[in-house]
Amino acid sequence: MKLKQPALAITEFEAELKLNPGDADAQFQLGKTLLEQGRANDALPHLEAAEKANPKLDGVHAELAAAYRKLGRTADAEREAKLAAPEKAAASSSH
Numbered sequence: 471m472k473l474k475q476p477a478l479a480i481t482e483f484e485a486e487l488k489l490n491p492g493d494a495d496a497q498f499q500l501g502k503t504l505l506e507q508g509r510a511n512d513a514l515p516h517l518e519a520a521e522k523a524n525p526k527l528d529g530v531h532a533e534l535a536a537a538y539r540k541l542g543r544t545a546d547a548e549r550e551a552k553l554a555a556p557e558k559a560a561a562s563s564s565h
Contacts, residue, residue, distance in 0.1 A: 480503055480507075483499050494519075498530055500516045504516065531550045
């Protein structure tokens with residue numbers, strides 16, 4: 471991702487998940503990358519898996535809110551945005 475090569479990043483995250491399907495961070499990064507590529511339908515299962523594996527994963531609720539919003543799931547987006555609010559508050563108070 472740092473090299474701005476999302477297709478390569480997606481391939482790498484998918485390979486990692488074949489080896490370790492429970493890797494919350496890989497699920498999150500894959501979902502986030504897919505979402506950034508405009509692939510909300512593909513991103514959602516990975517973001518949901520990341521949240522299920524680690525509900526306190528930094529940024530997971532904000533990314534879920536964005537994915538739900540893009541898919542027109544307003545109630546789900548609002549729920550996740552509320553869960554993301556404490557994450558954002560903690561992040562801004564630590565800077």
